[in-house]
Amino acid sequence: MTEATATKASRRADAQRNYDRLLVVAREAVAARGADIVLEDIARDAGVGIGTLYRHFPTRQDLLEATFLDEAVELREYAEKLAHEADALGALVSWLRQQIDFGAHGRSMGSAVMNAKHTEGSEINSACVAMRESGDVLLKRAQAAGVVREEVNLLDVLRLIHAIVIANEQSPDPDQVQRMLDLVIAGMLT
Amino acid sequence: MTEATATKASRRADAQRNYDRLLVVAREAVAARGADIVLEDIARDAGVGIGTLYRHFPTRQDLLEATFLDEAVELREYAEKLAHEADALGALVSWLRQQIDFGAHGRSMGSAVMNAKHTEGSEINSACVAMRESGDVLLKRAQAAGVVREEVNLLDVLRLIHAIVIANEQSPDPDQVQRMLDLVIAGMLT
DNA sequence: ACCTGAACACCGTTCAAGT
């Protein structure tokens, strides 16, 4: 799988290398210990000064969003693959399940994504929009098949899914997470 | 309404007064600005040293849980009142709605309660257990009336409700919150 | 038994100086 990293033609080569290093380190840190990463540690492990981190990611949110970029891309690809499955409801459920698994793995990604004030036109913003669009296809198919209620809205469902992720960050009980997901899915059905 | 404050016969009068003051200030602060309260500010506004705050509330979590005590008591009373209503489902829905309203008002109370490792026998623990018990009556009634599925579990529902609260702390959109709640309720129905 | 607040530690953020 190719890593999705922001690339600007205008960026100097060393700047791009620092950007990439920061992102790699941040991804590992977030996956291991959650969103409460220590920015100084990230900079040190990436071999750059703390000021460089701030130059590339002015806010913690910016760094977290960038960290999520890969997963947003994967989730879009996954949705596109699922769109060809015969079982429309099963496809939608699998996709939502994957959202939770990514969230659980990447810890506070749910929060990062949910609170994202994605800058218009930014790469992370495009990736999220694309992810939602392909997810919406899955929802629409399930609705067309008559198994999901027409009023159900993708943004509401995703937010609920991410809420589950956030709520289960501290002491995750996989069985309870599954039951909570089942409740939400049951709520979508006709 | 009488304020529910932890009271120990063994506690010295001045200690009790400090405890109460800290709680009053903390409640105001949490209601106004959320769970990210600055402990030193709480202590200063309560007119006590920071060490006194730590003596009474060894962890931030302890303080937040104590802050929620009043609401837990109210939620139990409300559930008991609702238990006499004819409309079993309506009663349950009203109670869940109140959980969200309290959470939205008190901000991160959802998180505080959800992650509570309530010490066995503590006042806040008893209050939460009592709240859940009277809430469970509402759920059981709705199930007995045949409108809510038998497999639905109160703890799962409450956790989902609190997840909604947490997820909507930053930029609450009342309409979306309502739709998310509606989804969960729809998921409970037979 | 309880309170105080100085002291320490940790971490986020800025910015002047350097390449």
Added chain:
DNA sequence: ACCTGAACACCGTTCAAGT
């Protein structure tokens, strides 16, 4: 144009001294 890291600020937490 970008990087560095010292410097500052803020806040959490402890603990010796006091009542």
